[in-house]
Amino acid sequence: MRATLLHGLAASALTLAVYAWGLDRVPPYLLHDEIKGALQSQALVETGRDLNGRFLPLYFQEPGFTVGRDPASIYFTALVLRVLPLSEASIRLPSAMVGALGVGLTLVLARLWWSGFVVPWAAAATLALAPGYFLHSRLGHQSVYPVPFVLLWLIALTLYLQRGRLAFVYASGAALGLGLYSYLAAVITMPTCLAATVALLAHRRDWRAVRAVILAFGIMLAPLGLWQFVQPDRYADIVASYRVAPAAEAGGRAALPAVAEAIRGRVDTYWDAFNPGRLFFTGESSLNVSTREAGILLLPVAVLLVAGIVHLVRARRVPLHVLLLAMLVLAPLPAAVMADVEIRRWLVALPLAALVAAAGVQAMLGGSRAARVSAACLLASMPLLFAGFLRDYFTEYPARAGQWFGGNIRGAVTEVLDRAEASPPPAVYLHLGVPYLDAYWKFYATARGQSALIARAVYFGSVEDLPPIPEGALLITHAGAGPASVLLAEGWQVAATASEPDGTPSFAVFERSRRP
Amino acid sequence: VTRWSARFPGDSRVLAVAIALAALVAGLTRTPPGAETDTVFVETAVQLARDGADRSGRERPLMVQGADGQWLQPLPVHLASAFVRTGLEPGIAARLVASTAWAVSVWLVYLVGVRLFVKPRAAVLAAALFAATPAGLTLAASGGAALTALPPLLAWFAAVASCLERPRRDVLALGAAALGLGVYTQPAGVLMAPIFLTTGLAALATRHREPALHLSAVTGLVVTLVPLVVWYWQHPGTWVETMGRWAVHLAHIRDPFQGLVAFARWDVAGRRASDYWHYFSPVYLFLTGTVFAAAVAALLPVGLAGCGDRMRRDGWWLVVMAWIAAPLAAALLDAPRSIALAVALLPIGALLAAGGVERLLATRTSVGAVTAWSLAALAVVEGLLRW
Numbered sequence: 001m002r003a004t005l006l007h008g009l010a011a012s013a014l015t016l017a018v019y020a021w022g023l024d025r026v027p028p029y030l031l032h033d034e035i036k037g038a039l040q041s042q043a044l045v046e047t048g049r050d051l052n053g054r055f056l057p058l059y060f061q062e063p064g065f066t067v068g069r070d071p072a073s074i075y076f077t078a079l080v081l082r083v084l085p086l087s088e089a090s091i092r093l094p095s096a097m098v099g100a101l102g103v104g105l106t107l108v109l110a111r112l113w114w115s116g117f118v119v120p121w122a123a124a125a126t127l128a129l130a131p132g133y134f135l136h137s138r139l140g141h142q143s144v145y146p147v148p149f150v151l152l153w154l155i156a157l158t159l160y161l162q163r164g165r166l167a168f169v170y171a172s173g174a175a176l177g178l179g180l181y182s183y184l185a186a187v188i189t190m191p192t193c194l195a196a197t198v199a200l201l202a203h204r205r206d207w208r209a210v211r212a213v214i215l216a217f218g219i220m221l222a223p224l225g226l227w228q229f230v231q232p233d234r235y236a237d238i239v240a241s242y243r244v245a246p247a248a249e250a251g252g253r254a255a256l257p258a259v260a261e262a263i264r265g266r267v268d269t270y271w272d273a274f275n276p277g278r279l280f281f282t283g284e285s286s287l288n289v290s291t292r293e294a295g296i297l298l299l300p301v302a303v304l305l306v307a308g309i310v311h312l313v314r315a316r317r318v319p320l321h322v323l324l325l326a327m328l329v330l331a332p333l334p335a336a337v338m339a340d341v342e343i344r345r346w347l348v349a350l351p352l353a354a355l356v357a358a359a360g361v362q363a364m365l366g367g368s369r370a371a372r373v374s375a376a377c378l379l380a381s382m383p384l385l386f387a388g389f390l391r392d393y394f395t396e397y398p399a400r401a402g403q404w405f406g407g408n409i410r411g412a413v414t415e416v417l418d419r420a421e422a423s424p425p426p427a428v429y430l431h432l433g434v435p436y437l438d439a440y441w442k443f444y445a446t447a448r449g450q451s452a453l454i455a456r457a458v459y460f461g462s463v464e465d466l467p468p469i470p471e472g473a474l475l476i477t478h479a480g481a482g483p484a485s486v487l488l489a490e491g492w493q494v495a496a497t498a499s500e501p502d503g504t505p506s507f508a509v510f511e512r513s514r515r516p
Numbered sequence: 517v518t519r520w521s522a523r524f525p526g527d528s529r530v531l532a533v534a535i536a537l538a539a540l541v542a543g544l545t546r547t548p549p550g551a552e553t554d555t556v557f558v559e560t561a562v563q564l565a566r567d568g569a570d571r572s573g574r575e576r577p578l579m580v581q582g583a584d585g586q587w588l589q590p591l592p593v594h595l596a597s598a599f600v601r602t603g604l605e606p607g608i609a610a611r612l613v614a615s616t617a618w619a620v621s622v623w624l625v626y627l628v629g630v631r632l633f634v635k636p637r638a639a640v641l642a643a644a645l646f647a648a649t650p651a652g653l654t655l656a657a658s659g660g661a662a663l664t665a666l667p668p669l670l671a672w673f674a675a676v677a678s679c680l681e682r683p684r685r686d687v688l689a690l691g692a693a694a695l696g697l698g699v700y701t702q703p704a705g706v707l708m709a710p711i712f713l714t715t716g717l718a719a720l721a722t723r724h725r726e727p728a729l730h731l732s733a734v735t736g737l738v739v740t741l742v743p744l745v746v747w748y749w750q751h752p753g754t755w756v757e758t759m760g761r762w763a764v765h766l767a768h769i770r771d772p773f774q775g776l777v778a779f780a781r782w783d784v785a786g787r788r789a790s791d792y793w794h795y796f797s798p799v800y801l802f803l804t805g806t807v808f809a810a811a812v813a814a815l816l817p818v819g820l821a822g823c824g825d826r827m828r829r830d831g832w833w834l835v836v837m838a839w840i841a842a843p844l845a846a847a848l849l850d851a852p853r854s855i856a857l858a859v860a861l862l863p864i865g866a867l868l869a870a871g872g873v874e875r876l877l878a879t880r881t882s883v884g885a886v887t888a889w890s891l892a893a894l895a896v897v898e899g900l901l902r903w
Binding site: 281 | 798
């Protein structure tokens, strides 16, 4: 077991070296979700309270998102921010670490299932080299957080089936229970895993283990239950925000067609989740989590997956193999329920797919000479394809993706922060027409140690509504848009422009002209 | 129910003919919702009947320039034109072509089923399920060329299925020649010919690998393409707008490497993979009511999973491979969710669904039998309701 853990550690370290590379440069800008989560973590580090003043809360509520951010990523980021200063790289590093941990755990699990070197490392490599997994692990977002919990569950379950110690069943149930706090989609994923575990154990008539796994899961639910008791509207908010029950909204005679339409939509979403075009060629449509030059998984994995599925179906007497296939099939359930196919909601499918692909490698390596050569070629091609993906990711992708990340708000904000230290300190006006500009202002002011400036900003909705402004005041708005022409006509002048990597100006910093 | 199942049907051939005739009548007499007359097809047939020439002025053209300037394949439009010359109303003439193709296909599905299934009742069921497909009803009533690709395809399947038992070069060559005629029916027919030739020969190779047998099939197909070669020799200018659209662009003949590059472009491959995948979407196939009846959603997977038990082993490969290949031509033509181009899904889906009924009946339980017959009846009733 020690050797297995060392292998896992090595895989995690190798992965982290790649995943954490250049986090301050790519993705090009911070998403507002990353910033809001980071501000919660920073508040936790500084005060032990969230932005609403709650002491160590379970969920982190915000205006417009009353469901609240899940605690795992906020608390883990806070831990990292106790060591590292707040920056773009430091708030993304926790996700990269969790992604790397997922790769290490995949290797540990694969070594518990298969002997030898090649097959377990093939599983880890398949996951580590999956563009979709890489991209999600480099965002300061929760989507990758359920992965380690699902892998810990499988590891514990495997150990129980191999060694028979009930403690492992408790551990598997606890992993699933804790996983509930990792990401909103886990509310569907983890109970599905639990149901699959119960089915597997019940099939073995191991009722003691069934009770144990349910008990452990239930204990981990206690904080959630208490939070629900304190915040009774949370469940209703979740249902409302994801439009899970359109029929109820439709009501009356319209309910039945609404239900039929909802079912059609969700079945279509589920089917689309396995769309090979998305999985192996182009990835997601959003450039936030895709380069559009590579699939969610590398193309050779398609062949390994087919070989793995055939192999596992033939060997279906192995309970864990059945469980693996079942979970792979059920993985897109959160996407289907929420009628949103994006893989971020079912990222746990990727390590499962990696394990199935590893089974394919094992089958091919144990097959004919042609199959062995094919497996070798497929495995060898994966690092090459990933290298091509990385080259594009670090060179051309930032320019393509800039607008998807909200544009170069950072450039405008840091420009104002640079000028705001002048004496006398200028007034700062921020246009609410720039999405989440307030959050960006708070983040960069805090990150640059200029927290005192946060309160100095005045927010306005329209340039026409601006009060009389003192000379020398600074203002951020869109470049080249309507507000800019109004400001120029009213005597403001462009002090600086924040441009995209391709040179397109996106935001402008205006300065109120001083009288000569 | 199980005893009744064992006796059903009395004379399967009579029943199959009756179903085919019912399909013909259904296609001619009613217009289901969603069926719109293919006006370009009708106008082109009228022009051919009136002038003896198409829009380009060519008399008795092999490739026909339609009334809107687009090119049509010759078989269906010439047939419709012949019906118009007999005095039939043009709309009816067009529907007669589509409905006849459909009725012949129903009979051919039965013929393929007889060779694939252990029991003739499954063949009759396959024919009935095919005749009740909403897409078949709609396409027959629309009077376009879509369904005319099916008889050539099913004749080829019948030949392959027959040769699995007793290989005969002449039968296989004739079957392949029939498949070649599909090239002259509708746009997807051009790509369907090589795709299904490969599919059929691959299924055949599971039992018979004699090169002469396979060569006879290739020869049969090639012979039917001779008129095409002559046509393009005489009218090279028509290539780009016909085969250049339906199969291979002229530039790619001159430079196959560029053709390969264009074909394998990453985004194009991704788009085609998506198109292909969406053809198998359960929503598209079963829940929109435009392709199969909803009950087939339950029967088809059962048939797919277990038709190996109920069909002769090599026949199972033929059907499964054909199902996988069915939307390939449409996906390669960059046409998402177009049942007119992926029309091969219909008969193969019906065969698989019939295989599903057989598998449920093979459980020899009342529950299995009741479920099987209920689902089959529901599928047929849904088709009738749409009609």
